[in-house]
Amino acid sequence: MSRTCVNHREAAASVMCHRCHKPICTECTIVTATGSFCSAECNLQHAMFKQSQARGSIAPGLGVFGWVFAVILLLIAFMVVIHFAAKIFPPLEGIDVLGGFIGGIRKILAGN
Secondary structure: OOOEOOOOOOOEOOEEOOOOOOEEOOOOOEEEOOEEEOOHHHHHHHHHHHHHHHHOOOOOOOOHHHHHHHHHHHHHHHHHHHHHHHHHOHHHHHHOHHHHHHHHHHHHHHOO
């Protein structure tokens, strides 16, 4: 490896950081069971990434279905807020999707 350390320009780099891939010398290297890192921050970021991968999600706590469910719930909540706001502020009736849906169901049930 012919590159020099990012922190010590006079020292030859012996490894690359496992997380950010910066060239570092032996003095700057933090060696752990999961690799060599340039800082404790890179070591922590790598550990958090590996934990989230083990759970099957980049966003800890929510998988793909969790995110889809959360977005659908937010859309429904937004439609309910618009529906009730349209009762108070009539110009919103044009974007009241829920009111249109309810009106359509009423027509179907009434047989019109």
